[in-house]
Amino acid sequence: MKTLRNILVLLLISIGLYSCDSLLDVETKHALPQEDIENEDGARSLIIGVYDLMQEPTFAGRDLLTLPDVLGDNVKLNAGATRYTRQYQFTPYYNIDIWQAAYRQIVSLNEALFYLNKLEETPSVKALKGEALFLRAYDYFYLASIYGRMPGRLVDGFDLCVPLVTEPFFNNGGNISEQASVARDKVDVVWAQIVKDLNDAFDYMNGNDKGNFPYRASAISAKALLSRVYLYMGKWTESAEAATYVLNNASVKIYSGAQYTSIFSSGAESLWQLHYTEPENLLSSSLHSVYGTKDDGYRDAEGYGNGKGTGDATLSVTDDFVALIDQAKDIRFGALRKVKVSGQKLWWTIKFNSWQKADLFGLDDVPLIRISEMILNRAEAYAHLNNMTNARKDINEFRVCRGIGNTSVPDSGLLEEILLQRRIEFAFEGHRYFDRKRLGLDILRPEGLPTIPYSDYRVVAAIGTTELDVNKLLVQNPGY
Secondary structure, eight states, X not given: OEEOSSOOHHXXXXXXXXXXXXXXXXGGGOSSOGGGTSSHHHHHHHHHHHHHHHTSTTTTTTHHHHHHHHTTTSEEEOTTOOXXXXXXXXXXXXXXXXXXXXXXXXXXXXXXXXXXXXXXXXHHHHHHHHHHHHHHHHHHHHHHHHHSOOTTOOBTTBOBOOOOOOSOOEEOSSOHHHHHOOOOOBHHHHHHXXXXXXXXXXXXXXTTOTTTTTTSOOHHHXXXXXXXXXXXXXXXXXXXXXXXXXXXHOSSOOOOSSOTTHHHHSOTTEEEEEOOOGGGOOGGGSHHHHTOOOOOOOOOTTSOBOOOSSSOOOEEEXXXXXXXXXXXXXXXXXXXXXXXXXXXXXXXXXXXXXXXXXXXXXXXXXXXXXXHHHHHHHHHHHHHTTOHHHHHHHHHXXXXXXXXXXXXXXXXXXXXXXXXXXXXXXXXXXXXXXXXXXXXXXXXXXXXXXXXXXXXXXXXXXXOHHHHHHOTTOOOOTTO
16 A cells, blocks of 8 residues: 555646656655654654745745735736736636645645654644644635635535545555545535634644744644634634634734834734745745835935835735825834836835845745734624624724724724724735625725626636546536
């Protein structure tokens, strides 16, 4: 019996790097013989490898943060941009595509769990189990959010999500493609598994995750992601409870200083962030590059930079978004930069401005979960529960931290105010599109582009033709 790396064969065939025969030999995919990785160190190496895969610009290193804003209304394409043009136009078949990347990670995580489950549950083994479960939940959270409708927000009753694979795959001879083909599970089933993985991850890592925070998964990040998952599911009480736990127990607090960019330059609010060393620098593929160029310090009489220097500057901030911010009071205005490019006046964000070293363009850590999300999750959950007293308390506490004081909106407008603050706070961090989608709201677009109704088939990403060709049990999303 020969093991695969818990792989859906469709994924590796679609990558096209190996022949079908080589896929049968686990040794061809490991630097060490199979017997040398069936232990704690081997499992750890597989998990660390997943972080490396997550750092890729086509995954959490860039696109999982940029594309949800490209599909929304916070950013616009700069003149001459070549990246993201089809997503910006909402062209059919061009949404967010992480299928191969996410399942490749799940492959390694399931293999790591397979080995860890054979070992004595020491504190270090428990921590690794929890870490693997957290990362698997993160992958499935995005797969489910991209390729399926949201829980409770189905369209025409179509309730298929993504294939849910949590056990190792074994080849016992015969047709591998047939054995490894897996049908899509239903929306509620996939989201229930995400919740289970995160609850189990918390239990395993709680008290055993010393040294993980904030660059690797930890018990506190598991509880934080659980709050987000529950919010997406419309489980308001559970989301508020998870957020409360994080707010009461996290070692970081909501930033209340005057220099908003400290949140990003020093990770002041990070519950989990991807850490990049100098050899891992994404350079022109970085978040800094896509949102601007290296700042040479020049400013004209109006305060505009010249927009020159290293960087692609694919995206600019829309004027409508800038208008949402109180420029005199809101410290978040400090995360925007005025530039002139070919005579055009633009706004860029400096959230990801190569903070690690000023002379190393593109070297940035990427914040994936921040403590501010927890108070905004809880405020929104309270508002949905019609607990306006607590919702108002939370949003006022947050607004004070951002320099804009208490809100005067009536209770009838409080949810809208909370969602507005989410939009401003998490702009360019990968939330905007999903915040509309999870609530079943139409997708707003900038610069006169037409609004996309939630019911539009393009709101759900298409499954790639390669995956459909290989896995005969897959069903394409309606409309494609």
